[in-house]
Amino acid sequence: MTWLVTGGAGYIGSHVVRAFQAADIPVVVLDDLSSGFEQFLPAGVPFEHGSVLDAKLVDHTLQEHQVEGVVHVAGFKYAGVSMQRPLHTYEQNVSAMVILMQCMEAVGADKLVFSSSAATFGTPDVDLVTETTPTMPESPYGETKLIGEWMLRAAGRATGLKHTSLRYFNVVGSGSPDLFDTSPHNLFPLVFDMLVRGDNPRINGDDYATPDGTCVRDYIHVADLAEAHVAAARRLAADEPVERVYNLGSGGGTSVREIMDTIREVTGIDFTPDVAPRRAGDPDRIVASGELAARDLDWQMRHTLHEMVSSAWQARQAAGDAYPR
Template sequence: MSWLVTGGAGYIGSHVVRALREAEMEVVVLDDLSTGFEQFLPPGVAFEHGSVLDAKLVDHTLHEHDVDGVIHVAGFKYAGVSVERPLHTYEQNVSAMVTLLKCMEAVGADKLVFSSSAATFGTPDVDLVTEETPTMPESPYGETKLIGEWMLRAAGAATGLKHTSLRYFNVVGSGTDDLFDASPHNLFPLVFDMLLRGDTPRINGDDYPTPDGTCVRDYIHVADLAQAHVAAAQRLASGESVERVYNLGSGGGTSVRQIMDTVREVTGIDFEPTIAPRRAGDPARIVASGELAARDLGWEMRHSLRDMVESAWRARQAAGAAYPAR
């Protein structure tokens, strides 16, 4: 029996794959390499190149590798871009989930961990987001993730699918120097690349009602996130009960100013970020509680902000001139 990781050659997925291997769990990867890299896969991991939308390939993968459960990481994850490409986002995140669930039902694979998103919440008007906070997504991306959760709930009721969804905010850092975040939309790679070009990073607004005036968000280390996915898979495999959804949050949050200060200390590049006007719709603070995940999945923030920046910077430096533009 093995676990399929969709999107397992991507930044998050590759960390999940390595965490599964460390837990001595059999794993196979399905990835179309639209944002992932085959070199992220450890030696010996079975790899199927293609899309979750390809029902024949998904069916073949499930059969060929005797897949018992799936960790579904693959998807189109850029909230801002999803507004410009809504149909593409729905195809990649909703149509693909339909294909996956149909194929799983056909072969009897009855366990699924869904890598969801805190974008399902939209802009909650609470100091601390919990699993009970109303979901009001504000982008096609957030909508598709919420629909994915709905589909799992419906499939669970209809077929007995065992499932849980993990919601999280900003994922940063690196668990090993050969795995890096190459996204053109994520804060850390954006800041690093600006500094390496000699440009000055920017803070959008420093007059928010927060301790240092800049926005406060949840940032979690990718290795901690990967461990949570593995813990959820292990709990499903053992037949233990799980909640329908878990938030993976810090409970405290980190400000943009704190990140910039830590980046300056870690990189040794002296800079003072420019202050730009606020971006429309940016709330002062969005932070989630991880108490429920701590209870059931052993979730905890094992890495400090400095750990996050240092590990991400090491991986970026290790990539060197070969660092790909996405």
């Protein structure tokens, strides 16, 4: 039996696909290529080009490939942009998920791993975020991810859908030189772009209540994230108990200045980041515990910060002129 990875041609989804392949679990990919790239797909992986909003295509994909479970990665992922495009965000993240779940129910595919987000928490007023930390999303993006979790919970009660949701913060690095993060909103690509252009990166605020004065956040390697999705799918397939949600966190966090220092070391480009004013609403520290995921999903931070930066930089360099600009 096969698993469907929606958004499997994107940065995160393509790593999930390769993790499934490494685990000898057959996969099929559905992706509209709005932010993904067909060249990210390994040879031989079946690919359906289109949107999760297309119910006929989703139904065809599930039946044609005898899909037993879905890893739902597809969605509109830009929290800041979602403030300007709320209806688009709801359509892509909520309406599409309704269609996906309806089609799954119709064909009897009863397992779903949801790639959720720590944006469901908003700005938590705790030192360490856990699965019981109140959810108070502050963007349409965060709201849609929380609604997705609610829909799974309701369907689980009503139809017996087996499900779990994985919440995480900042995903970085690369598991292969031919896979790279092209997001115009993520820290690593932003800094790399500036360095390639000869511009100076900047830090937004250096007077936070942290050891070096810069914000502390959770950063996890994309390959570690992909492995967690496979582990969750395996537990669902084996009918083993899972929590409704898991945080994939480091428990410690990394400061923006630590990242800048590591980028300077890895790239060999000497720079001193400019210091800009704080951005409104940026908290000092947001870090999550990964204890529950470690217990059930063998979740570990298997990559160091140096490995996160070096793998991302290697992939960016390997892309050369193929890197979207």
